[in-house]
Amino acid sequence: xxxxxxxxxxxxxxxxxxxxxxxxxxxxxxxxxxxxxxxxxxxxxxxxxxxxxxxxxxxxxxxxxxxxxxxxxxxxxxxxxxxxxxxxxxxxxxxxxxxxxxxxxxxxxxxxxxxxxxxxxxxxxxxxxxxxxxxxxxxxxxxxxxxxxxxxxxxxxxxxxxxxxxxxxxxxxxxxxxxxxxxxxxxxxxxxxxxxxxxxxxxxxxxxxxxxxxxxxxxxxxxxxxxxxxxxxxxxxxxxxxxxxxxxxxxxxxxxxxxxxxxxxxxxxxxxxxxxxxxxxxxxxxxxxxxxxxxxxxxxxxxxxxxxxxxxxxxxxxxxxxxxxxxxxxxxxxxxxxxxxxxxxxxxxxxxxx
Ligand SMILES: Nc1ncnc2c1ncn2[C@@H]1O[C@H](COP(=O)(O)OP(=O)(O)OP(=O)(O)O)[C@@H](O)[C@H]1O
Ligand SMILES: [Mg+2]
Numbered sequence: 001x002x003x004x005x006x007x008x009x010x011x012x013x014x015x016x017x018x019x020x021x022x023x024x025x026x027x028x029x030x031x032x033x034x035x036x037x038x039x040x041x042x043x044x045x046x047x048x049x050x051x052x053x054x055x056x057x058x059x060x061x062x063x064x065x066x067x068x069x070x071x072x073x074x075x076x077x078x079x080x081x082x083x084x085x086x087x088x089x090x091x092x093x094x095x096x097x098x099x100x101x102x103x104x105x106x107x108x109x110x111x112x113x114x115x116x117x118x119x120x121x122x123x124x125x126x127x128x129x130x131x132x133x134x135x136x137x138x139x140x141x142x143x144x145x146x147x148x149x150x151x152x153x154x155x156x157x158x159x160x161x162x163x164x165x166x167x168x169x170x171x172x173x174x175x176x177x178x179x180x181x182x183x184x185x186x187x188x189x190x191x192x193x194x195x196x197x198x199x200x201x202x203x204x205x206x207x208x209x210x211x212x213x214x215x216x217x218x219x220x221x222x223x224x225x226x227x228x229x230x231x232x233x234x235x236x237x238x239x240x241x242x243x244x245x246x247x248x249x250x251x252x253x254x255x256x257x258x259x260x261x262x263x264x265x266x267x268x269x270x271x272x273x274x275x276x277x278x279x280x281x282x283x284x285x286x287x288x289x290x291x292x293x294x295x296x297x298x299x300x301x302x303x304x305x306x307x308x309x310x311x312x313x314x315x316x317x318x319x320x321x322x323x324x325x326x327x328x329x330x331x332x333x334x335x336x337x338x339x340x341x342x343x344x345x346x347x348x349x350x351x352x353x354x
Contacts, residue, residue: 001159001191002026002049007058007068009044009215018044020215021058026208031185031192033206033223035199035238040212042195046161049193050082051075063158080108083152087164089144091136097123097147098132104154122150126180142173149180153188160184163195178205199238203227203302211235227302228272229334242300247311247338251295255339263340264315266295267324270334271308280333284314288324291315313341 002025009019019041026032036042047053048060051067060068065078091100098119105115123129126146136144145165152160162181166174182205185192194206202209202223210220213234219226230236247255247266256263269280284290297310317324321337328335 001028001030001063002193003059003061004045004049005059005061007045007048007060008056009041009048009053010056017056018215019048019055022212022215022217024210024217024220026191026193028191029185029189030208031182031194031206033194033196033202033209034212035196035202035209036212037197037234041215042197042212043163045212046084046163046193046195049159049161050079050084080155081158082161083155083157083159084161084163085145085148085152085165087167089136089141089148091144091147091151093136096133096135097128097139097143097150100136100147101150101154104151108155118154122153125153125184126150140173141169142176145169145173145177146180149177149184153184153190157190159191159193161193161195164197165194166201167196167198174201175204181205199242203242203300207303211238222303224272224302224305224307227300228270228307247296251341254341254344256342257339259318259340260342262343263318264313264343265317265321265337266339266341267312267314267317267321268336268338269308269310269312269328270336271299271306271310272332272334273305273307280328280331283327284317284324288317288320288327290317290320290324311338 004022004024007019007022008017010017022045034042034045044053048055049062049067051070055068058068059066062078063081067078070078092103101119101122102115105118119132120129123132126149128143128146128150131139131143139147166177169177178201181192184190194201196202206223208221209223209226211218211232211234218232219230219235226235227239230239255266281292284292293313293315295311295313299306299308314321314324325335
């Protein structure tokens with residue numbers, strides 16, 4: 001549905017590119033999250049997608065049309081397929097909910113009868129049938145965003161761009177709006193590009209994710225894969241509140257990069273669904289004679305698939321660790337030795353010696 005090739009945007013030659021050779025693909029019917037810190041270039045990227053910002057170089061194709069080459073009337077026509085919702089809703093305060101939703105239809109020259117027929121349908125899609133005549137000042141944040149979504153859907157777009165559309169909402173309302181977007185995505189087959197700085201938004205609804213940092217695309221792929229095996233430090237740090245990739249600092253302090261005389265391997269096991277019911281821990285104890293000291297663990301559901309990460313000190317496991325890794329791999333689990341923990345007694349002895 002969307003192809004971005006080598007997209008570069010320079011606003012000011014002195015400060016360098018805001019987008020730096022970004023390439024990614026977004027499939028039809030995907031919910032694609034774009035995540036990055038403030039200033040990473042997320043809003044610039046979506047503005048390039050709907051032609052509001054002209055790229056310095058590179059190519060953007062949306063639904064077969066090269067947006068980056070269009071201008072004037074042909075760009076306006078192409079934009080009908082690309083709707084957008086915003087953090088602060090951007091509703092007209094002088095118009096009712098129905099009036100706001102009618103606006104893009106009026107601008108597109110849709111006949112009045114047709115508009116009158118479409119408004120109740122659109123209000124129903126977003127669950128606001130009772131609020132047709134309410135003004136924005138009489139609506140809650142969540143209801144305003146529902147009006148924004150209905151307005152965005154008015155011209156039957158193929159792509160919905162969302163720039164931080166839930167950032168001004170409380171957690172419960174955020175969840176309701178995300179559920180609505182997912183529902184619209186399923187029912188209408190609408191492709192959604194979701195800009196956010198919250199990994200939890202990505203976890204809840206995105207099928208794919210791209211991580212932007214300093215204008216560069218540093219990771220892109222199915223959400224589950226990026227969450228389970230993040231390659232970049234930035235992705236890991238975004239994920240730290242959601243997935244247990246990193247260890248508590250007090251444990252990290254005790255880790256050595258290579259085995260010492262008085263150390264045990266620290267094992268990280270990633271469960272990605274299928275084998276999650278195997279008695280792995282019992283096997284470690286009974287077959288390998290390891291005393292697992294569990295440091296950290298949790299199971300999350302990403303895109304409806306379970307992802308479990310368990311970190312443990314494999315006490316007494318140093319001599320058998322290669323066989324343990326082979327055993328995990330035979331189950332289809334990902335095992336990794338992330339360090340070596342000094343035994344607390346040895347750590348104490350070292351401290352008093354120095
Ligand atoms: N119209 C503009 N002219 C000049 N510089 C701009 C313009 N728009 C954005 N920038 C700069 O481009 C960089 C990226 O901005 P952008 O708004 O795309 O970031 P963002 O990832 O959306 O950040 P945030 O999470 O804060 O919304 C920033 O350094 C910003 O100052
Ligand atoms: Mg932004």
